[in-house]
Amino acid sequence: MQQHTSNQPEIDGSTAKPAPRNYTEADLQSCVEAEILTPEQLTQVRDHVYHRNTAKKSIESEYFRLISGFNDIFVVVACALVLAAIGSFVSALTDLNASLGVALGAWALAEYFVRVRKMALPGVALALSFGIASIIFAMQNFGFEGFRLVLVCLAAAALQLLFWWRFRVPITIATAVGALVLAVQIMVAGTTHGVIATIPLLNLLLGLAVFAFAMWWDISDLKRTNYRADVAFWLHILAAWLLAAGIFPFIIGGPQLAEEAPQVGIFGALIVTLIYALMALVSLWVDRRALMLAAIGALVYVYSQVLTEYGVVSLNFAISTMGIGLGLLALSVYWQRCRRVTLKVLPTRLRAWVPPLDHELDGQAHSEKAN
Template sequence: MYSDDDLNAAVNAGIFSQEAVHDFRSLVEQRQHTALADEEHFRLLSGFNDIFVVIACTLLLGSVAWLGSLLAPAAGAAAVAAGAWGLAEYFVRRRRMALPAIALLGAFVVACPVSILALLGQDNRPDELMVLAGGGSAALAAWLHWRRFRVPLTVAAGTGALLLTIIGLLFSAIPALRQYTAPMLLAGGMATFALAMFWDKQDPARLQRQSDVAFWLHLLAAPLMVHSFFDMLGILQGTASLPALIAVLGLYGLFAVVSLAIDRRALMVSALAYVLYAFSHLLQTAGLAADGFAVAGLLIGGGLLTLSAFWQHCRRALLPRLPARWLASLPPLQ
């Protein structure tokens, strides 16, 4: 198994010419009847050995954490962080294995703040210090990991840690802000979405590492924005009115338009559970009390499959209708 990064490395090493790689990609697009950029490729598994290595790493790091915690809780977490970094030197930096890269990144980014917080303890420590120590150390760990290993998920992990740190510090400093959790998460999601678009703009053809980074950032931004929107509409509390339920469907239509424009599907996937609930509730009010959810799933599932089959056709119909100044920031038509 190989990725676009491997093909680009082969070009840089002089093994293949750029024209040969371009012709190969064109052939794959013709065989699959779709543009490669349309597929939103990202590496998760390069083979079953990835799963084998992750299981072995989990057993090893779990044992290290157990033995280290016999000395002190902080020692166990620090040992996991050191072990995850050491394993990444071989399995990520040298072997470039996809799933172990994600697992070892998670172990390192979680173990670092756990060790810091265990060292600080919780007795007579201000909340602001604990939030700053935990979130800040997680963000710093993600930054260090990115500098060394360049795992695409790392940027999203660091961004999420930074957002949690900022929101946690604001809550600690101004407790009254807790009632504005949804708008703050929405603001964080929109900032993450803007960052994802920044990375996407660097690789509109979806062939380089920047596109993988943008993929994970979109995957982080989407639930932050979607959850906040629907929380403010009262969907999560089950108190939404009929106009709010209709607004949910309208928002999903807007998310579909945005997804088509940016050629990403994360927004639509994140909002799917909410729109299923809203649509089934609307059908129940129309008299389909028992079968509302099934009918909603049938209609929405069929619609999504149709949209997937004609994704680029829909983009061709949508993009010419957008302002010209927006098109420079959007992926080109395939």
């Protein structure tokens, strides 16, 4: 008996046809018209695919919503022109400060472009414009000496929180926290009579506090599908800057701790490298690259100093930046693989507090579908 062979797989005794790799909207609508899918099922399919792709994109690339098209840049430029004109009109035609007009104008523009149109980049620009104009107005009217500057920082933080309450622009949480951090730094500097050596330790403690706050936002949205992940992104940038400003001055010295910067040496470079490796490990765990970027300046400085000490003067900066840049590029290419390896040494309890890997995300999607 001659056996029939076919390249097509057999399913339930019948020959299955190869499926196309992509389905168009017309294909999906035809399934509804043919009563293969109900409209409700089609909606569920769309929602499932959207949330799955959004989550994977967010986790793989540390995606955050900032710009959706050139129209966002167009609107930002137009808003800048309008705010500049408002400031000029207020200054020329009234006795009020131009900064007050800019702050009110930024709020008015945000009512449409942020609250109605939900535009991310104009939201960031208008939030910063509102905050900076408010600070300038407060400093012009209340002064910026001693405790008055602390009050200005507290007022700026309160206004940024008010902007957050109204428009939900993620960066306003970070700017409010930054204003509070500045207020604490001013108070401590006044208490210690300006002892500069206390600043790195203070920055380290503040950086750890901001990092914990950022992780609180991150844990509430591990799949990074809503605005909470964007809030965490900006907070991580602030925390990274504070941590870098708190850790590395203790090691490399410089004008903050001494009148003359000491030689770093191989031992100092080794310590800086180990600390940077630890920051890279934490960055991989929490899937946030900001910690690594904030410390690049210290790394370049240390390696340049070491090369200079060994006689490589003319090319010290080029060699150090090339090596660091190539290392970061390699890490960006193999980021997910490095995460997969480093997460193996993370305790099981802490694994529930960091973003999942790709295959874990797929497993969660299948579990939700089964339930």
